Amino acid sequence: GENVEQHPSTLSVQEGDSAVIKCTYSDSASNYFPWYKQELGKGPQLIIDIRSNVGEKKDQRIAVTLNKTAKHFSLHITETQPEDSAVYFCAASIEGAQKLVFGQGTRLTINP
Amino acid sequence: KAGVTQTPRYLIKTRGQQVTLSCSPISGHRSVSWYQQTPGQGLQFLFEYFSETQRNKGNFPGRFSGRQFSNSRSEMNVSTLELGDSALYLCASSFRVTYEQYFGPGTRLTVT
Secondary structure: OOOEEEEOOEEEEEOOOOEEEEEEEOOOOOOEEEEEEEOOOOOOEEEEEEEOOOOEEEEOOEEEEEEOOOOEEEEEEOOOOHHHOEEEEEEEEOOOOOOOEEOOOEEEEEEO | OOOOEEEOOEEEEOOOOOEEEEEEOOOOOOEEEEEEEEOOOEEEEEEEEEOOEEEEEOOOOOOEEEEEOOOOOEEEEEOOOOHHHOEEEEEEEEOOOOOOOEEOOOEEEEEO
């Protein structure tokens, strides 16, 4: 079955700097890759997603890139702010199967 | 539009008991998925329902079961509780099976 590896497990950056989180997946049939942000005491919040027919997607300060050949995808957050501090999860699935396989998470801390 | 709601938010049970958790999806959403989140295993898929039918199931023992009602609300049941079942149980809904999944706040289950 699908396996998703996420790195790093913790990341600390200065406010205003960029943060990058990377994930690799094993199943070449996976074609949907969402990213979630989870704050303490809350459920995961969908922040951006990408499908395998595109290589990059941006939404304001957040971007995701996908390399299907290498089976990896990354989350890029620019101009980080204190409210970006949270745990971020990547996931992979076959679109329509609704079974998300998650990475282990990255605890991102933004230092003021 | 109201988000995904889950009840109860917190629950304490004793080993051997059973428990039922409830999830109300976003209005108009017909697909409901359940996930278990633990510090050791991370986020793991339990099962998914669409139009009252279980479409997909994760690798959990038969003690974990679920159902979906005609109004798309869903319940999951865990029988003969074990200490290892202590976790945050998350419900996610989506409009259709090829659409994004939105998570509720979760039910924190503690088994003593």
